[in-house]
Amino acid sequence: MIKLIPSxxxxxxxxxxxxxxxxxxxxxxxxxxxxxxxxTSLINNSDSTIALLYGNEPAIQYGKAIEKVxxxxxxxxxxxxxxxxxxxxxxxxxxGPIVSIEQVAAHLHEAGNISYAYSKHNREGEVLPDTxxxxxxxxxxxxxxxxxxx
Amino acid sequence: MLAATAGRGSxxxxxxxxxxxxQRKWIITAGIVLFVGIxxxxxxxxxxxxxxxxxxxxxxxxxxIFQKACYDCHSxxxxxxxxxxxxxxxxxxxxxxxxxxxxxNFSDWDKNPxxxxxxxxxxxxxxxxxxxxxxxLYTWAHPEAKLTATDLTTLKNxxxxxxxxxxxxxxxxxxxxxxxxxxxxxxxxxxxAYPADYKNWTIISSTxxxxxxxxxxxxxxxIMVRAIEAHQLPFPDGATIVKVxxxxxPADSAGNVLPGNxxxxxxxxxxxxxxxxxxxxxxxxxxxxxxxxxxKTADFAITCINCHRELVPDQDFVFNIPTK
Numbered sequence: 387m388i389k390l391i392p393s394x395x396x397x398x399x400x401x402x403x404x405x406x407x408x409x410x411x412x413x414x415x416x417x418x419x420x421x422x423x424x425x426t427s428l429i430n431n432s433d434s435t436i437a438l439l440y441g442n443e444p445a446i447q448y449g450k451a452i453e454k455v456x457x458x459x460x461x462x463x464x465x466x467x468x469x470x471x472x473x474x475x476x477x478x479x480x481x482g483p484i485v486s487i488e489q490v491a492a493h494l495h496e497a498g499n500i501s502y503a504y505s506k507h508n509r510e511g512e513v514l515p516d517t518x519x520x521x522x523x524x525x526x527x528x529x530x531x532x533x534x535x536x
Numbered sequence: 537m538l539a540a541t542a543g544r545g546s547x548x549x550x551x552x553x554x555x556x557x558x559q560r561k562w563i564i565t566a567g568i569v570l571f572v573g574i575x576x577x578x579x580x581x582x583x584x585x586x587x588x589x590x591x592x593x594x595x596x597x598x599x600x601i602f603q604k605a606c607y608d609c610h611s612x613x614x615x616x617x618x619x620x621x622x623x624x625x626x627x628x629x630x631x632x633x634x635x636x637x638x639x640x641n642f643s644d645w646d647k648n649p650x651x652x653x654x655x656x657x658x659x660x661x662x663x664x665x666x667x668x669x670x671x672x673l674y675t676w677a678h679p680e681a682k683l684t685a686t687d688l689t690t691l692k693n694x695x696x697x698x699x700x701x702x703x704x705x706x707x708x709x710x711x712x713x714x715x716x717x718x719x720x721x722x723x724x725x726x727x728x729a730y731p732a733d734y735k736n737w738t739i740i741s742s743t744x745x746x747x748x749x750x751x752x753x754x755x756x757x758x759i760m761v762r763a764i765e766a767h768q769l770p771f772p773d774g775a776t777i778v779k780v781x782x783x784x785x786p787a788d789s790a791g792n793v794l795p796g797n798x799x800x801x802x803x804x805x806x807x808x809x810x811x812x813x814x815x816x817x818x819x820x821x822x823x824x825x826x827x828x829x830x831x832k833t834a835d836f837a838i839t840c841i842n843c844h845r846e847l848v849p850d851q852d853f854v855f856n857i858p859t860k
Contacts, residue, residue, distance in 0.1 A: 408850045413765045415858035418738040427753050429744045429784070432791030436742050438753065469744065473859055474847045476665055476692065477658045477747030480856070533795040535735070535780050536712050536825050 409473065414509070417465045417484060425449055425462070426533040429469065429479075436481050437466040439530050449532025458494030462527050463487065484509045490527050502528070576623035581630035583621065585612045592645040598694045602642060605670045605681045606660070609636025612643035619677070632671070639842065651748070654700045658747045659843055661691050668846055695747070703749025705783030705796025712798075716825035724820030725834045727810070728803055730827055731757075734778040740764060741856045744784075744793075751795055754779050754856040770816070770852035775806040779856060798825060804854065814841040815853045 422440035429436050441449065445460040466488070467481035488506045495501060502524045506514045516523070588611075592602070608614050609632050620629045640648065640656050648656065663669040664683055675682045695701070722730045737755040744751055756764065760775040783796030801822045808816035819837040821830035830836060844853040851857060 408769060409857075409859040411764050411767045411769065412858040412860045413767075416738060416740060416761070416764065418761075423735055424739065424753060426795060427742050427751060429751060429793040430791045431744075431787070431793070436744060438739060438742055467742075472743065472855065474662070474666065474851070475855060476662055477695070478743050478745045478855075480741050480743040481858070531709075531794070533782060534709060534711060534798045534825075536716065536798065536801075536827055 415467065415481060415483060417487065417509070419463050419465075422461070422463060424533070424535075426530050428530075431469070434469045435466050435485060436469045436479070437464055439464045439527065445528075446532065448528075449530075456492060456500060456528060458492050458500050460490075460492045460528065462490040464490075464527050486514055488523065488527065490524050492528075573623070580621065580623040580626045583614060583616050583626075583630065583633070585614055586643075588612050588643040590644060590646040592642045595694060597690055601683065601687045601691060605664075605675075605683050605687075606636075607642060608674070608678070608681070609633050610640055610642055612637075612641065617678070625677075628673075632674070651700070654695075654698050654748065657695050657698065659846075661688070661695055662847055664688055664691065666847060698747075700748040701746060703783070704786045705749075706786065707797060710797055710825060712825045718827055722822050722827045722829050724803070724822070724829045725831050726818050726820055726837050727834075728805055728818050728820035730801070730820075730822050731776065731778060731803060734780075734801075737761075737778070740777065741858055743856060745781075749784055750781050750799060751784050751793070752779050752781050752856070764858065771806050771854070773806050773808055773816075777804050777854065777856065778802070800824065800830070801827065806852075811837075814838070815845060817841065817844070817853055 417438075419440040422442050423446050425439040425441045425445065427436070427438055440463045442459075442461040444457045445462055448454065448456060448460060464487070466485045468483050468485055469479045470482040472478040472480045486506055486508060488504070491503045493501050493503060504516075504520045504524050506516060506523075508514055592599070594602070602610075603613075608616065614633050616626075616629055620626060637644075645653065660669070665688060670681050670683070718730075721732065724730075734755045734757075737757050738761045739753055740756040740761065741754045742752065743754070755778045757774075757776045759772060760777055763769075763771045763775055779802040781799040781802065783799060785794045785796045787793045803818075803820040803822075805811070805818040805820075806816055807818055811818040814837050819840040821836075822828065823830050841853065844855065848855055851859065
């Protein structure tokens, strides 16, 4: 019995060590966009980022249309995350912490022309500096082709 | 005094008898062990090497690593040592060889389609990197089979030269039309129906699977997402994930890589009773724009779970979940 107690303690210790090896889930890497659907995914190995572009229904319809004419009620959200090696599999990289969230919303003017409001912030809502110029960034986001998925 | 002496004499006699009795037990036990041990040798499994039909063709330095650490169980050129052939160890060795050859066999390599061969090679790298292979008991008995960091680097360098590593999708992007739309909801041989509403679910991860030239977006249903938010592992029954798989277009001038052609949709459904033999997960795959269910029988799920079981047992056998 005297020998048994330390053995049990060692086993419990080993079990506790094994427990700490269990991965910690990271819900903060998720960024669900209500009433929006995926337009496409973008990988950029130069920047070590991976991004998901979401759009509302008008934006999705634009993606499906053969004649490409933007509508005034389109909304887009581009969520960019760090690209990192997938744990447990050398051969795949996956999203990590979110780097930025860019939002583009179309706006119809009385004259009939459409302008776009653009914002870029981090997951905590802090505004991030615009480093590439809004016009180019807006065009990049709204002109992404819709990824084919049945 | 006499009584005391008589008493001591009696105690010594008992000690002698007890000691003799203990010895007798040891002798009997040793005899039984010897008898059973010798008997076991007559039923010990024989080790045979079937003919080599198609040896794997890899660079010499890679082949040397496989021969050193893997061939005893994963080829038709097993070379058990004399102590491997002694029962009861021989039973374990025979079982490992049987299991190893059934998983993949370097001597029967062309039995696997090219894409599977590549996947197996990447899987080997990963099982070695995570110290799952070669088996610890095997390297304990065969120290010469231990792999070094240099061996692993050699293997990594090799898999990075495989065609899938650099595959890009340059074909025109196929758009779905009426001819692609299945009349009925496709159902996998594992009993899983194509979950057409997955696009309304939450995306839980996105990946660049550069080992095979594909990119993926992974959706989770409400049960799955709630479990992630609650840090709940293992995942509850009803949790479902859907992986949408595309090829990869060549990178643009800014380095952006966009989805190429749609390849397939892969599904994992947690049902601990229905899929008890595959760790509670049901697997399904629907190929191409016509969403053709993959696999002639439900046995393809065994291949899936073999890899998941080996590499991500602590993640409830799921790779594509967001973890720190």
